[in-house]
Amino acid sequence: MRSAVLEEFRSNSKTSKKYELKDLYNYVVEFSGDQHGSRFIQQKLETANSDEKDQVFREIEPNAIQLMKDVFGNYVVQKFFEHGNQVQKRILAEKMRGKMVDLSVQVYACRVVQKALEHVLVEQQAELTKELAADVYKVITDQNGNHVIQKVIELVPRQYLDFIMNALRGQVTTLSTHQYGCRVVQRMMEYGTEADKAAIVRELHPSAHILLTDQFGNYVAQHVIRKGKPEDREKMIRLVMGQLIELCKHKFASNVVETCIEAGSPALVTEIRERFVTPGEDGTSPLPQLMRDNYGNYVIQKLFATLKGPELDSFADEIKPLFYLQKKNGNSRQLTALEKLLDEYALNAAKGDRPAQSDDASSAVPTPASTNEANSVNSDSPLTSVSTADASAPVTVDQKQDDNVNASSAAQDTQNES
Numbered sequence: 382m383r384s385a386v387l388e389e390f391r392s393n394s395k396t397s398k399k400y401e402l403k404d405l406y407n408y409v410v411e412f413s414g415d416q417h418g419s420r421f422i423q424q425k426l427e428t429a430n431s432d433e434k435d436q437v438f439r440e441i442e443p444n445a446i447q448l449m450k451d452v453f454g455n456y457v458v459q460k461f462f463e464h465g466n467q468v469q470k471r472i473l474a475e476k477m478r479g480k481m482v483d484l485s486v487q488v489y490a491c492r493v494v495q496k497a498l499e500h501v502l503v504e505q506q507a508e509l510t511k512e513l514a515a516d517v518y519k520v521i522t523d524q525n526g527n528h529v530i531q532k533v534i535e536l537v538p539r540q541y542l543d544f545i546m547n548a549l550r551g552q553v554t555t556l557s558t559h560q561y562g563c564r565v566v567q568r569m570m571e572y573g574t575e576a577d578k579a580a581i582v583r584e585l586h587p588s589a590h591i592l593l594t595d596q597f598g599n600y601v602a603q604h605v606i607r608k609g610k611p612e613d614r615e616k617m618i619r620l621v622m623g624q625l626i627e628l629c630k631h632k633f634a635s636n637v638v639e640t641c642i643e644a645g646s647p648a649l650v651t652e653i654r655e656r657f658v659t660p661g662e663d664g665t666s667p668l669p670q671l672m673r674d675n676y677g678n679y680v681i682q683k684l685f686a687t688l689k690g691p692e693l694d695s696f697a698d699e700i701k702p703l704f705y706l707q708k709k710n711g712n713s714r715q716l717t718a719l720e721k722l723l724d725e726y727a728l729n730a731a732k733g734d735r736p737a738q739s740d741d742a743s744s745a746v747p748t749p750a751s752t753n754e755a756n757s758v759n760s761d762s763p764l765t766s767v768s769t770a771d772a773s774a775p776v777t778v779d780q781k782q783d784d785n786v787n788a789s790s791a792a793q794d795t796q797n798e799s
Contacts, residue, residue, distance in 0.1 A: 387411055387418060401425070402433045409440035410448065419453035426460045434461075438469050445476045446484075455489040459496040473497065474505045481512035482520060491525040495532040507541045514544035521548060527561035531568045539574055546577055553584035557592060557601040567604045582613045589620055599633040603640040618649065625656055626667045635676040639683045650687060657684070658699050669703050678715040685722050697726055 383391075386408045390400060402425045405412050412418030426434065438461065441448065448454030461469055474497055477484060484490040498506055510533050513520055520526035534545065549556065549569065556562030570578050582605065585592065592598035605617045621628060621641055628634035642650055657668050671677035681700070688696055704723060708716055 383415075384408055384411055387415060390421075391415075391417060402429060402437060406436055407440070409437050410444045410454075413441070413448055413454040413457040414451050416453050419456055422457050423460050426457075426464050429464075431466070434465060434469070438465065442472060442476075445473055446480065449477075449484060449490040449493040450487050452489055455493050458493050462493070462496045462500040467502075470497075470501055471505065474501050474509060477509060478512070481509055482516045482526075485513065485520050485529040486523045486526040488525050491529050494529050498529075498532050498536050503538065506537045510537050510541055511544070517544055517548045518552075521545075521556065521565050522559055522562050524561055527564050530565050534565070534568045534572050539577075545569065546573070546580070549581065551584075553581050554588040554591065554598075557585065558595045558598040560597050563597040563601050566601055570601075570604055571608065578610075582609065586613075586616060589617060593621065593628060593634045593637050594631055596633055599637050602637050606637070606640050607644045618645065622652070622656075625653065626671070629667075629671055629677040629680045630674045632676055635680050638680050642680070642683050642687050650684070651692065654684060654688065654692060654696055657681070658696070666699075668699060669707070672700070672703055672707060672719070673715060675715065678719065682718050682722060685719065685726075693726070697723070 386405070390404075390412070393400075400421065402422070405418070405422070409422065412422055422437065426437065429437070441457065441461065445458060449458050458473065461473060465473070477494070477497065481494065484494050494509075497509065501509070513530070513533070517530070521530050530545065534542065545565075546569070549566065552562075553566060557566050566581060570581055573581070585601070585605070589602065592602040602617055606614055609617070618641055621634075621637055625638065629638050638653075642653060645653075657671060658666050660666050668681070671681050685693070685696060685700070700719070701723065704716060704719065708720075
């Protein structure tokens, strides 16, 4: 049941009455747990003076854990880690001690944990982080906790992270094929020491073929191709090339082929193109079947958008008659995006310009095997499938519309899921 003060605040949304933080004193916790009240406090804390912050903090402190776990209250606590003084940050971090695993796997509190790691001193980072060692595998494989582990890997000095590498050893393939574990493996490959990266890749190689076609493992394979050492990249690429055509037609492996095209050398891209257009024993090339295939057609688009100069001209000459034949036969659904690329190519050719290579081949539509939605494996956002109203965006009292929770305000990883 709302207090009269909060009711008045909400009902005055269309009046000219101007509220200040002092109008909320003794009601800060209640306002923090309200969508509009939380937004108001967040907005005011960004410009509040030290006395105003102290008063708000005095009310927040005894209820800090409750608010960390609250759909709207967690944003107010995050604001204190951003805009509070060092004493306030230290006190909040102390409140979290002994509760780190519980907070890390809680849908709203996990955001506060990440924000705390961004803003507390290194010694406090170390103190908070070491608590996770007791149940690290649980946190790694949790839909919320994995984002905390990612943030730990990103921010906390490596000397405090042996417990994470110990959890990965012997489990790299298992975690690489786990919806949430695969994110942690990638993050350690990105931020770990050279010894860490070598240990992970050493475990991956014997089962690399599993990664290519796995719903989550394919992202780890892509990471190796994009950012691995030259010898590790080459091993993964050769594995792909050994079964290229079949992988192009696979829902998840086709993503890996696209990454080979995007991140591979010009010689590799040429090799892939030649494989597509070279006739097999039956006298036909793989190109027609790839153009018709639900996933292979995205690989063709990626290749077309990546090639340039004479290679593109040659590839266009190979594609055009097949394209018109398949369109005539009613295979238009898979050909729509390719038609756009061909039209752009024809337009540039008419102008006398050769299409330049795009660094990211962004004009090609990516294979729709996954998304950047909050619960996707390639998301760094801590959001889960829970949909709530967002209390993070600073707004005035007269804004009453509910919004979806914004992943960027949740605890950002590379910005923040996961």
